[in-house]
Amino acid sequence: MFRPLPRNDQGCGWLTSLPPRQPRPALQAEQQADLVIVGAGYTGLAAARHYALLNPQAKVILLDGQLAAEGASARNSGYLVDSTLNDGHMSANGLQQYRDKYALNKAGLDCVAELVQAHQIDCDWDASGKFHATAVPAHEAKLERFSRLLGELELEHKMLTGADLQQRLGTSYYSSALWTQGGVMLQPAKLGRAYIDLLPDNVCLCENSPVLHWESQSRRVRVVTPLGQVTAGKLLLAVNGFMAAGNIKRKRAFPLTLTASMTRPLNAEEYDAIGKPQPWGVLSAQAMGATVRLTQDRRLMVRNTVEVWPRINMTGRQLMRRQAIHERGLQRRFPQLDGRLFESLWSGVTCISGNNAQIFERLQPNVMVAGCYNGGGIGLATLFGQQMAHMASGQMTDTIAQIQARPQATRLPPQPLLGWGVRMRLLRDRILARKES
Numbered sequence: 001m002f003r004p005l006p007r008n009d010q011g012c013g014w015l016t017s018l019p020p021r022q023p024r025p026a027l028q029a030e031q032q033a034d035l036v037i038v039g040a041g042y043t044g045l046a047a048a049r050h051y052a053l054l055n056p057q058a059k060v061i062l063l064d065g066q067l068a069a070e071g072a073s074a075r076n077s078g079y080l081v082d083s084t085l086n087d088g089h090m091s092a093n094g095l096q097q098y099r100d101k102y103a104l105n106k107a108g109l110d111c112v113a114e115l116v117q118a119h120q121i122d123c124d125w126d127a128s129g130k131f132h133a134t135a136v137p138a139h140e141a142k143l144e145r146f147s148r149l150l151g152e153l154e155l156e157h158k159m160l161t162g163a164d165l166q167q168r169l170g171t172s173y174y175s176s177a178l179w180t181q182g183g184v185m186l187q188p189a190k191l192g193r194a195y196i197d198l199l200p201d202n203v204c205l206c207e208n209s210p211v212l213h214w215e216s217q218s219r220r221v222r223v224v225t226p227l228g229q230v231t232a233g234k235l236l237l238a239v240n241g242f243m244a245a246g247n248i249k250r251k252r253a254f255p256l257t258l259t260a261s262m263t264r265p266l267n268a269e270e271y272d273a274i275g276k277p278q279p280w281g282v283l284s285a286q287a288m289g290a291t292v293r294l295t296q297d298r299r300l301m302v303r304n305t306v307e308v309w310p311r312i313n314m315t316g317r318q319l320m321r322r323q324a325i326h327e328r329g330l331q332r333r334f335p336q337l338d339g340r341l342f343e344s345l346w347s348g349v350t351c352i353s354g355n356n357a358q359i360f361e362r363l364q365p366n367v368m369v370a371g372c373y374n375g376g377g378i379g380l381a382t383l384f385g386q387q388m389a390h391m392a393s394g395q396m397t398d399t400i401a402q403i404q405a406r407p408q409a410t411r412l413p414p415q416p417l418l419g420w421g422v423r424m425r426l427l428r429d430r431i432l433a434r435k436e437s
């Protein structure tokens with residue numbers, strides 16, 4: 001049983017800036033397939049395409065409860081990353097673990113880059129790197145440790161402070177930043193749309209088809225939606241933040257609800273007022289700090305809330321209340337701009353485990369699950385989706401071995417302890433990041 005079902009708000013600025021498209025018909029009546037996939041975000045779309053290409057005679061049915069690629073895969077901040085912030089200062093063992101993590105992220109980045117290149121995908125690709133920044137001098141030591149770690153890995157990076165930093169970002173808010181060369185900024189909803197367009201003919205995408213429940217009987221699986229059902233040889237669950245809602249890996253992964261706002265494009269006067277910087281993306285040096293971007297079309301995006309939300313998707317009045325927090329984040333960084341420039345506001349759901357490990361598993365001989373990428377899912381979801389297609393085709397690959405060698409998601413405490421624990425941790429992080437939100 002899946003409960004709650006996904007329910008997207010309509011405010012995502014990445015989506016509203018795209019032309020509307022005709023949804024694919026919902027699943028009707030009884031259908032047969034070789035592979036059925038639940039969830040059409042980057043994971044499900046990448047898996048469907050790759051499986052269909054590997055098995056051209058096979059029929060794949062891909063189901064989404066909402067519109068495909070309009071969940072987290074459209075609502076994220078658009079950072080396609082190889083390196084992730086680390087406190088540095090590691091033992092040889094810790095350094096090797098970071099190297100392995102980096103290698104997997106890099107493989108994810110490369111597989112998105114290959115698709116973008118091969119199919120000339122227009123997703124505002126910007127390979128100018130990313131910034132990890134802080135406004136709190138006490139956090140600068142963390143960036144310095146991270147810099148030493150990147151140095152050990154021979155990854156190109158640079159520390160920026162003072163006027164150089166202010167000129168690059170157009171704000172004097174941050175006291176210091178570490179720029180890493182590896183890292184791409186993109187328009188996430190454009191990438192998701194492209195993944196839909198790349199589906200081969202032997203994939204049938206059914207939208208607005210929430211899966212109510214699924215069951216597996218000996219060699220067949222059955223999934224049920226309000227208007228139809230599919231019987232298939234294999235099932236891939238790619239619902240990410242809705243895993244726990246479907247009672248999948250509930251003891252290992254849980255959802256977090258994030259919110260963001262985006263301004264209209266700055267006009268010439270406003271752009272001038274911030275010093276006409278090139279586009280950039282800033283990640284906070286502090287967990288729970290704000291993620292902020294200046295896009296190619298001169299919009300500013302602020303994502304600075306993370307919560308445990310019982311219904312998973314946040315809509316209506318609760319969502320509206322978060323905009324004031326985004327406005328404060330904008331004003332702190334750009335007091336010269338009107339804080340009410342935001343024209344879009346949305347929530348998105350991400351999936352996280354206790355030790356930041358991802359999930360890539362065979363639950364039963366013919367049922368597989370992939371997801372739980374925390375804030376790093378653009379590359380990993382594409383990679384894991386493709387590798388799941390190999391696994392479902394009975395093929396072992398070096399990348400599957402690489403994924404399986406990573407630490408498994410640790411067991412979480414039972415509810416309500418888990419909910420309390422996560423809320424306490426988020427509260428602590430929020431207090432520590434109060435000057436960075």
Ligand SMILES: Cc1cc2nc3c(=O)[nH]c(=O)nc-3n(C[C@H](O)[C@H](O)[C@H](O)COP(=O)(O)OP(=O)(O)OC[C@H]3O[C@@H](n4cnc5c(N)ncnc54)[C@H](O)[C@@H]3O)c2cc1C
Pocket residue numbers: 002005006038039040041042043044063064065066067068069070071072073074075076077078079080081209210211212238239240241242246258259260303347348349350370371372373374375376377378379381
């Ligand atoms: C605000 C925000 C910012 C982020 N920023 C970044 C970033 O900058 N960089 C990065 O790499 N990652 C980022 N992430 C994470 C990234 O977006 C996700 O890891 C990635 O999109 C996961 O893709 P997915 O296909 O596994 O899941 P999703 O995109 O969540 O897709 C799952 C799909 O399953 C569907 N579904 C759920 N339940 C059912 C059901 N019962 N029946 C049918 N369908 C169902 C949903 O409708 C959804 O479309 C961010 C996430 C959020 C929310």
